[in-house]
Structures are given as C-alpha cells and as structure tokens.
Amino acid sequence: MKLPHSFPAMEIAELIKAKISGNESVMLSGLNEIHRVEPGDISFVDHPKYYDKVLNSEASGIIINSEAECPEGKVLFISDDPFRDFNLLTAHFYKSEQMISAIHPTVKSGRDTIIHHGVVIGSNVVIGNHSVIFPGVVIYPNCIIGNRVTIHANAVIGSDAFYFKRRPEGYDKLKSSGRVIIGDEVEIGASCTIDRGVTADTIIGQGTKMDNHVHVGHDTVIGRNCLFAAKVGIAGVVTIEDDVILWGQVGVQKDLTIGKGAVVLGQSGIPKSLEGNKTYFGSPVRDAREKMKELAMIKSLPSIIDKLSNT
Amino acid sequence: MKLPHSFPAMEIAELIKAKISGNESVMLSGLNEIHRVEPGDISFVDHPKYYDKVLNSEASGIIINSEAECPEGKVLFISDDPFRDFNLLTAHFYKSEQMISAIHPTVKSGRDTIIHHGVVIGSNVVIGNHSVIFPGVVIYPNCIIGNRVTIHANAVIGSDAFYFKRRPEGYDKLKSSGRVIIGDEVEIGASCTIDRGVTADTIIGQGTKMDNHVHVGHDTVIGRNCLFAAKVGIAGVVTIEDDVILWGQVGVQKDLTIGKGAVVLGQSGIPKSLEGNKTYFGSPVRDAREKMKELAMIKSLPSIIDKLSNT
Amino acid sequence: MKLPHSFPAMEIAELIKAKISGNESVMLSGLNEIHRVEPGDISFVDHPKYYDKVLNSEASGIIINSEAECPEGKVLFISDDPFRDFNLLTAHFYKSEQMISAIHPTVKSGRDTIIHHGVVIGSNVVIGNHSVIFPGVVIYPNCIIGNRVTIHANAVIGSDAFYFKRRPEGYDKLKSSGRVIIGDEVEIGASCTIDRGVTADTIIGQGTKMDNHVHVGHDTVIGRNCLFAAKVGIAGVVTIEDDVILWGQVGVQKDLTIGKGAVVLGQSGIPKSLEGNKTYFGSPVRDAREKMKELAMIKSLPSIIDKLSNT
Incomplete structure (x- = not known):
C-alpha cells in the first residue's frame, strides 16, 4: 500500500510511539508485508527467525522487536509488538471499507x-x-x-x-x-x-x-x-x-x-x-x-509379495 | 427447538393422531432429533437399530413405530411413521421462513x-x-x-x-x-x-x-x-x-x-x-x-522389491 | 439450441461466408455442439481426430475445416475456422443476457x-x-x-x-x-x-x-x-x-x-x-x-518387508 505522500521516519515513530535507530532522514512512502517490499516501504518483523530476511530486504523502515543493528540507509522502529504497530499504521493510513451503497459514487x-x-x-x-x-x-x-x-x-x-x-x-x-x-x-x-x-x-x-x-x-x-x-x-x-x-x-x-x-x-x-x-x-x-506407475505397482503388490514369499 | 410453552402428552398425541403409552402426565417443551435431546424434549425413532438409544436418552416423549415398553417417567407416541409425525410437529410449532424483505423488522x-x-x-x-x-x-x-x-x-x-x-x-x-x-x-x-x-x-x-x-x-x-x-x-x-x-x-x-x-x-x-x-x-x-513415512516407503518400494528379488 | 424457425443451408452459408458442399436443400433448425446433436442441427468440427464422429452424427449441417466427402442427406459448410463460425451463428441467433433488472418481466x-x-x-x-x-x-x-x-x-x-x-x-x-x-x-x-x-x-x-x-x-x-x-x-x-x-x-x-x-x-x-x-x-x-484392502496392506508393508528380508 502506498502512503498518501512520503513521511519522515520521525513522524512514523510518533504514530506508533516507537524508538528510532539508524538513519533518521529516511523518507517512507509505503506499507508492505515482507513478501512484497519495495524501497521506501515500511515492513515489520517480530520473530528472530525472520530478522535477517527483513533487515536485508528492500524495506527502508522496519518495525522490529529487537535492538538489532540497523543496516545502512534504513531506519528501525523498536517496538514491543511490531504486528500491532504495523496494524496501527494501516488503520491510520488506510481508509475503511466503503460499500454501504450498491455502487459507490467513486467507482x-x-x-x-x-x-x-x-x-x-x-x-x-x-x-x-x-x-x-x-x-x-x-x-x-x-x-x-x-x-x-x-x-x-x-x-x-x-x-x-x-x-x-x-x-x-x-x-x-x-x-x-x-x-x-x-x-x-x-x-x-x-x-x-x-x-x-x-x-x-x-x-x-x-x-x-x-x-x-x-x-x-x-x-x-x-x-x-x-x-x-x-x-x-x-x-x-x-x-x-x-x-x-x-x-x-x-x-x-x-x-x-x-x-x-x-x-x-x-x-x-x-x-x-x-x-x-x-x-x-x-x-x-x-x-x-511416476505417480501412475506407483499406483499400478501398488495394485500389483499382493501378487509381487506372493511371488517373493514363495521364492 | 423450544416449544412456545409446555404441553401435556395428550395434546401432542392429538396433533399427530398417535396412540399414547407410558406416563401420560409428562409435560413436553421441546422438539429435538436424537443427537441433541434434553429432558422435556420430544424425539423420534423409526428403526429398531436405534430404539434402545432413543428409549434410554434424555427425551421425555418419543415418537416410535413399535409397541416398545415405555421407560419410567417417559411417554411414547405410537406411530406408523415417526419421521412424518415429527415433521408434522415441526410444521405446527415452527414459524415458516420470513425473509422476503431485505432486513426483517424483527432483526x-x-x-x-x-x-x-x-x-x-x-x-x-x-x-x-x-x-x-x-x-x-x-x-x-x-x-x-x-x-x-x-x-x-x-x-x-x-x-x-x-x-x-x-x-x-x-x-x-x-x-x-x-x-x-x-x-x-x-x-x-x-x-x-x-x-x-x-x-x-x-x-x-x-x-x-x-x-x-x-x-x-x-x-x-x-x-x-x-x-x-x-x-x-x-x-x-x-x-x-x-x-x-x-x-x-x-x-x-x-x-x-x-x-x-x-x-x-x-x-x-x-x-x-x-x-x-x-x-x-x-x-x-x-x-x-506415519503417513509421511508411508509415502517415503512407497516411493522406495521399487528398489526394495528389486533387492528382495535378487537376494 | 433451437433456431427461431428452419433455415435453408444457403442462408446459413451466407451468414458465415462459407462454401457449401453436399445436399443444399437440407433445412436447419438447431445449433448443437457434437456431444448432443439431433437431426436438423448444425454442429462443427475443427480437428481431424473428430471428423468421422461428427460426419457420422445426427447433425444435418456440419461446419468443417476440410474438403471432406459429404455424407448423404447432410450439408457441409467449409470454413477456415469452424469454432469462430459456430460462435458467429450463436451470436446471431441467441439473444444476449437480459438480467439488468432484479426479475425480468418475461419471467x-x-x-x-x-x-x-x-x-x-x-x-x-x-x-x-x-x-x-x-x-x-x-x-x-x-x-x-x-x-x-x-x-x-x-x-x-x-x-x-x-x-x-x-x-x-x-x-x-x-x-x-x-x-x-x-x-x-x-x-x-x-x-x-x-x-x-x-x-x-x-x-x-x-x-x-x-x-x-x-x-x-x-x-x-x-x-x-x-x-x-x-x-x-x-x-x-x-x-x-x-x-x-x-x-x-x-x-x-x-x-x-x-x-x-x-x-x-x-x-x-x-x-x-x-x-x-x-x-x-x-x-x-x-x-x-479393494481400496480398503489396499490401504490395509500398505499399512502392514513395513512388517511384510521385514519378514521377507529375514527369510
């Protein structure tokens, strides 16, 4: 998701009340879950298993529950609950569902x-x-x-x-x-x-x-x-x-x-x-x-076993 | 399903034109198929395989196609077609679907x-x-x-x-x-x-x-x-x-x-x-x-059989 | 699909600009894909694998991409693209979807x-x-x-x-x-x-x-x-x-x-x-x-193999 414009890291940090580490001058322009990040994106990680993947991704800002070392050119938002804080940002920037009418006037x-x-x-x-x-x-x-x-x-x-x-x-x-x-x-x-x-x-x-x-x-x-x-x-x-x-x-x-x-x-x-x-x-x-061969073999197993037993 | 109030056994018997056996003073307050009966419920059974299960259940009234002995404290409704008669009671007590309008006024x-x-x-x-x-x-x-x-x-x-x-x-x-x-x-x-x-x-x-x-x-x-x-x-x-x-x-x-x-x-x-x-x-x-082991074994069966054949 | 009335072969040929071969006096009254043809139907075939099947079917008119010999009593429409031409006929004779209103007045x-x-x-x-x-x-x-x-x-x-x-x-x-x-x-x-x-x-x-x-x-x-x-x-x-x-x-x-x-x-x-x-x-x-037996046999295979190995 694209943000309406680019935001300085400090402004994002204030929204989620997170401590900043790394490059505070990074400008942030999108929100993306790790499987599809681009430069400018904020992503999040809350499990040590995925720290490396996210820290080395294209993401410019990373919400993380660790005092990890910040890679060059990025900014970290230190949070006790990155999942919650990523949701907070989505709720802040994403306009809620508008479908009460049959066809919305903006369609x-x-x-x-x-x-x-x-x-x-x-x-x-x-x-x-x-x-x-x-x-x-x-x-x-x-x-x-x-x-x-x-x-x-x-x-x-x-x-x-x-x-x-x-x-x-x-x-x-x-x-x-x-x-x-x-x-x-x-x-x-x-x-x-x-x-x-x-x-x-x-x-x-x-x-x-x-x-x-x-x-x-x-x-x-x-x-x-x-x-x-x-x-x-x-x-x-x-x-x-x-x-x-x-x-x-x-x-x-x-x-x-x-x-x-x-x-x-x-x-x-x-x-x-x-x-x-x-x-x-x-x-x-x-x-x-191969699967068809396997199915055929299983079908003929009783006779194969019979033969082997009688050898 | 709860009935609107409790009914004497005789009143139920009249609705489905069934003969009564057992305790005629039992009061009946619900309709339930056998898998979820409570005291006060009417249930039904039409296959000898399930007679014991239903007769020994919590049901207080049982529609049955047999002159079975009535367990103490219950009442039997003897019927040539318990399924039909249970449906009759449901049709009598359950108000039919009301969904013609988009949202019903009682919602x-x-x-x-x-x-x-x-x-x-x-x-x-x-x-x-x-x-x-x-x-x-x-x-x-x-x-x-x-x-x-x-x-x-x-x-x-x-x-x-x-x-x-x-x-x-x-x-x-x-x-x-x-x-x-x-x-x-x-x-x-x-x-x-x-x-x-x-x-x-x-x-x-x-x-x-x-x-x-x-x-x-x-x-x-x-x-x-x-x-x-x-x-x-x-x-x-x-x-x-x-x-x-x-x-x-x-x-x-x-x-x-x-x-x-x-x-x-x-x-x-x-x-x-x-x-x-x-x-x-x-x-x-x-x-x-176990399933994974089995799948692995099946995959290696051709070589196992080969080995066994050449022993 | 039935046509609104019967059409002479020549009129169909003009609609799809096809050359005619066979009996030009055949009257055509329906459109059907090969799996369900009746006498009077127009069908189509565009793969040599199915020529015989369609030529010998009940279809009276056949759109075909070959100069095949026309069976007696039928008419062929020679086309470079029978699939396209069959679609043309459907588009010509079939009135398009009418569902804009909730319930169409003709219902x-x-x-x-x-x-x-x-x-x-x-x-x-x-x-x-x-x-x-x-x-x-x-x-x-x-x-x-x-x-x-x-x-x-x-x-x-x-x-x-x-x-x-x-x-x-x-x-x-x-x-x-x-x-x-x-x-x-x-x-x-x-x-x-x-x-x-x-x-x-x-x-x-x-x-x-x-x-x-x-x-x-x-x-x-x-x-x-x-x-x-x-x-x-x-x-x-x-x-x-x-x-x-x-x-x-x-x-x-x-x-x-x-x-x-x-x-x-x-x-x-x-x-x-x-x-x-x-x-x-x-x-x-x-x-x-048989399937159940097979599943049981697969389950006991490890012990069967064990036994065979130790013989």
Whole structure:
C-alpha cells in the first residue's frame, strides 16, 4: 500500500510511539508485508527467525522487536509488538471499507461495460471497457478490473487476506490494505473468491480463465492465459506463471511457485514449487507418470509379495 | 427447538393422531432429533437399530413405530411413521421462513455494527455490537451473531440441514427448525455456508476464523479459536474442540469429534474421531509422521522389491 | 439450441461466408455442439481426430475445416475456422443476457412459489408451483425450474459453460446458448453453481438433492433421486443415472457415465465411467472394498518387508 505522500521516519515513530535507530532522514512512502517490499516501504518483523530476511530486504523502515543493528540507509522502529504497530499504521493510513451503497459514487466503469442488478462495488474501484459483471458480484474497495473481463454471478473480488497472528488470548488479524488487479480478457466463474493483498496486490494475469468456486488467496500473482477448473483452491503469496493449467479441486499451498506451462491433474495437492512444462498428479503432487506407475505397482503388490514369499 | 410453552402428552398425541403409552402426565417443551435431546424434549425413532438409544436418552416423549415398553417417567407416541409425525410437529410449532424483505423488522443489530448493502436477514435474527456484515450475506431466521464478528461477502448463515429419509418414492426431508449461533470475534470468509441445526443449534465458538468457501453442516459444534483454511468441508453433528487447525480442502465426516489442538494438513479426509494435540494427514487421515513415512516407503518400494528379488 | 424457425443451408452459408458442399436443400433448425446433436442441427468440427464422429452424427449441417466427402442427406459448410463460425451463428441467433433488472418481466413463476428478496432472474425463466427461491440466488436467462423445488441462498443457476479453445494468442470461448432444466422436488444447496449447457441443456432429475457448494458443469445430465453431499464437483458432459450417491468433495471428470445406484465415498476422484450398484473410493476411484484392502496392506508393508528380508 502506498502512503498518501512520503513521511519522515520521525513522524512514523510518533504514530506508533516507537524508538528510532539508524538513519533518521529516511523518507517512507509505503506499507508492505515482507513478501512484497519495495524501497521506501515500511515492513515489520517480530520473530528472530525472520530478522535477517527483513533487515536485508528492500524495506527502508522496519518495525522490529529487537535492538538489532540497523543496516545502512534504513531506519528501525523498536517496538514491543511490531504486528500491532504495523496494524496501527494501516488503520491510520488506510481508509475503511466503503460499500454501504450498491455502487459507490467513486467507482469508474468504462464504456460498454454491463453491471447487472444486485452487484455491490466499493469505493475507488475501476472497471475497464466491454466488461460484464453478473448479478450478486461483490467488489471490495480499490480493486481494478480490466477490459473485456467477465465476472460471473456471486463471485467476490477483494475480500480480506486470511492472515492471523496467534496471541495467548486468540487470533489477531493483520489488517488488509491491498487490492485485487484483474487483467484484460480474464473470466472469473460463479462464486469464485479472490482475496486482496494484505498490503500489496493480488494479480490475475491477462487472458486467464477460472471456472466456478475457485479461491485465490492474498498477494497471489497469476500469469497470463492460465486455466483453472472448478473448485481449485490457491493459498496466499503463490506465484503461478503463464499458461499453467490446474484441473478440478487442485489445492496449492502458500508461498511457492508453479512454473510456466505446468499442468496439474484433478484433486492434486501442491506443497512446494513445481517446475514448468511438466504434468503432475497426486496429493502430495508428483510427476504424473511416476505417480501412475506407483499406483499400478501398488495394485500389483499382493501378487509381487506372493511371488517373493514363495521364492 | 423450544416449544412456545409446555404441553401435556395428550395434546401432542392429538396433533399427530398417535396412540399414547407410558406416563401420560409428562409435560413436553421441546422438539429435538436424537443427537441433541434434553429432558422435556420430544424425539423420534423409526428403526429398531436405534430404539434402545432413543428409549434410554434424555427425551421425555418419543415418537416410535413399535409397541416398545415405555421407560419410567417417559411417554411414547405410537406411530406408523415417526419421521412424518415429527415433521408434522415441526410444521405446527415452527414459524415458516420470513425473509422476503431485505432486513426483517424483527432483526436486532447492536451499536456500531455495519450491515452493508445487499444483505438479507430473516426474522428474529440478533447481531451484536461492532460487527461487520459484508454485501450479499444471507442470514436465515433466528440466527444469533455475536460481537466484533466479521462475515465476508456472499456467505450464507442458517441454510437448512441436509437431512433426508429415503422413501420408496424418493427422499423425504426432515424440516429444519434449529439455528446458527456465532460467538464473539468470529470471522467467516466469503461464500462460506453454515447450515442451521435440524432441531438444535450449529455453534461457532468465540474467536474462530474461517477462510473462504468453508462449509459447516447442521448441528456441528465448533470450539474457540479454531482456524479453518479455504474450502474445508465439515459434515453435520461434528464436535470440533478448541484450537483445532484444519488446512485447505480438509473434509470431515459426520458424527465424530476432533480433539483440542489437533492440526490436520491440507486435503485430508477425516472418517472418525481424532485425538487432540496431534498432527494428521491423508485421506483417510493418519498421524502425519506415519503417513509421511508411508509415502517415503512407497516411493522406495521399487528398489526394495528389486533387492528382495535378487537376494 | 433451437433456431427461431428452419433455415435453408444457403442462408446459413451466407451468414458465415462459407462454401457449401453436399445436399443444399437440407433445412436447419438447431445449433448443437457434437456431444448432443439431433437431426436438423448444425454442429462443427475443427480437428481431424473428430471428423468421422461428427460426419457420422445426427447433425444435418456440419461446419468443417476440410474438403471432406459429404455424407448423404447432410450439408457441409467449409470454413477456415469452424469454432469462430459456430460462435458467429450463436451470436446471431441467441439473444444476449437480459438480467439488468432484479426479475425480468418475461419471467413466469407459478402459484405459491416464493421468491425471496435479493434474487435476480433473467429473461424467459420459468419457475413452477410451490417452489422457494432463497435470497441472493441468480438464475440466468431461459432456465426452467420445476414444482416444489427449493434453491438455497446465493446459488447460481445457468452460468456459462467453461469451454475454451486454445489459440496462439490465448483462450477463445465457445459462447453458451443452452439452459439449465431443474426437475420437480429438487433441492439445491446454498452457493451451488449449475452451469448451463453450451448449446443443449444441463438437466437435474426429479427428486435429486444437493448440499451446499456443489458444482455441476455444462450439459451434464443427472438422473432422479440422486444425493450429492457438500462440495461435490462435477465436470461438463457427464451422465449420472438415477439413485447415485456422491459423498462430500467427490470430483467427477468430464464426459463419463456413473451407473444407477452407484455410491462414491468422500473425496474420491472419478476419471472414467463407473458401473452402477457398487460402492467406490479413492482418487483415482476404485471398488471401495479393494481400496480398503489396499490401504490395509500398505499399512502392514513395513512388517511384510521385514519378514521377507529375514527369510
């Protein structure tokens, strides 16, 4: 999420009542969770396991619960609870949901775009030309929809990231300030749900087609001309390159990459990154031919064991 | 379901034209299917396999298709079709759906609660304070939503139990008269569906968070601070204790218990009760480490068989 | 899809600027994709693998990218892009979506049918008597709903077929002109999605009951008194005979048949046709008892291998 303008480190420190260390003259212009930071961004880290990753990232300002040494050119905000303080900044800079009316007056929709009855669209949404939004679709604030896009009935675009921190008293939610960006010629099936980025954007690349009941998690980036059959579930922070085909009910775990042109057969479960231009099957997923061989071998095991026993 | 007041057994018998046996002075104050009966309740049984269970339950009145001996302090209603007669009582006492208007005039919603455009809420629903109901959410009559609850777009709360009896001519539906009760600080994802209890309540415990496309069946009781990832499907009459984590696309069969703190990995299928504080994987589910060992062994089977053949 | 009346071959040829071969006097009265053609229909084929199938089908007119010999009594339309030209004909004859208003003035609904608030219904939809359409349901144009049907909240009836042709520049969509036809006494759960036929009809047989989040693909034909638990996903062009039970999260691939009375256990994946009156389990699915035996054998493999090694 971009801040409305650049802020000096001291002003951020005052908002969250944090002590500063490092370069106080750094100017800060964005808020981003670690998986998608750019220079100028404020990020946060509250677990020693991730200190190095965040300290060495592109982030210019880091909210941290340690008196770590500040890398050159950055500024640290020392906090007893970086998660809480990052949420404080989001709450301060991010305008809250505006969707009480059916279509918010700030929504811009292009020529020849059809918005059917029963659609609800939040503030600052932009929809391109020649797109069709079927009844019951809900588009949360700030999302951007391209040209010649079709969104079928009751799909939800831009619901919050499912991102929680466990506290002794229960789960604490990281506030979402990101968007969904949908490219030209995309088709979204009925009752699909596309979560917005927690601080950055969930992106659906040009020409990608999704059947009904597909779920896409926060900050996931999907390439061009992908094809997802019904009931595919994709977690957050996933990268899916161009021309990937996922058949029905495939599940994709978070924080991994599926290479260009990969094909994944129905009901497969993907726990780690996959190379492109191969066909996969199984839960957990494997090369489809190897998996088929394995299934055949298991089927013939009783006779193999029999033979071995009688040797 | 509670009756509007207590009724003498004879009055119930007249409504369903049943013969009475046992204690005619019993007063009856509720209707409940056998999995959740309390003293004062009328229940029903139509299969000899379940006679003992229902006759020995807490139910005070039992509609039964047998001249069974009546346990002390109870009353039996002898019927040639207990399922039909239980439905007759539900139809008599339960007021039918009232949701024609967007928000029924009997709905009570607390201070600082935001109900977005396009929400439809049935009669007698109660919503607490500081809750947010996003567009397109449908809440069926009589449901109760707590404080600081978030329900994302197009979720459905309180749809009918999926509970049918097979007859020669087709399926006969047990009428739903139960509710959904959602505790404080619960978050329900976009397009989730929570069925109401068939006669009792489906309960979501305080602080539990669900991602998009989660389904919860009738009369299921979920504890506090559970976390369900996208596309989890939970059947009816399930008990999930506190702090359970179910990852994406997990399926849970009916009438079982998942113990406190259990973690179930993605795409697992749960056919029977699970002990708490363990991690599980697979369909059907097993201890995750054992399942992983098994998967590794299967992978190396060809070389094991090779070795054995050449001994 | 039926054409408004019969057309001589020459008139069709002019619309798509195709050369004619064969019997020019053939009259053409419908448009159908190859899996469901009748005499009088125009169909199309653009891959040599399917030339024979389409040329020998019931279709009276065939758009084809080859100078094939025309079977007697038929007419061929020679085209460099039959997919494009079939789409041209659909666009010419099929009236575009009409759903801007909540309930289109051409909708006919029977006596005692309840249409709740927030329902959107397209043009030419017909709904029978004693049916209940819960809030947020969207019914696309031309669908037909029977008597005593219940459709729960936020279900979508008649969304487009997921049917694309890969072109060098991306996916090209086959325009949908078909319908959904729902028989008497059907129950459709909350957030189900039933796609319409691409040119013919998706049919749900009398008395069939679906729990929440079920997806049914285009042109699938489902028999009477089937029972589908939550989250079942069924692809396009599937035939499911009467009395089939699919438990939760079952996935069914396209273009296959499930025989009468088959029962498929939860999370199973069905890649090819199944005989009726049997119980199945697994992904890919097998006879349930065989699958259970296999699972038991795998569990005891370590001890079997141990024993064999020590012989």
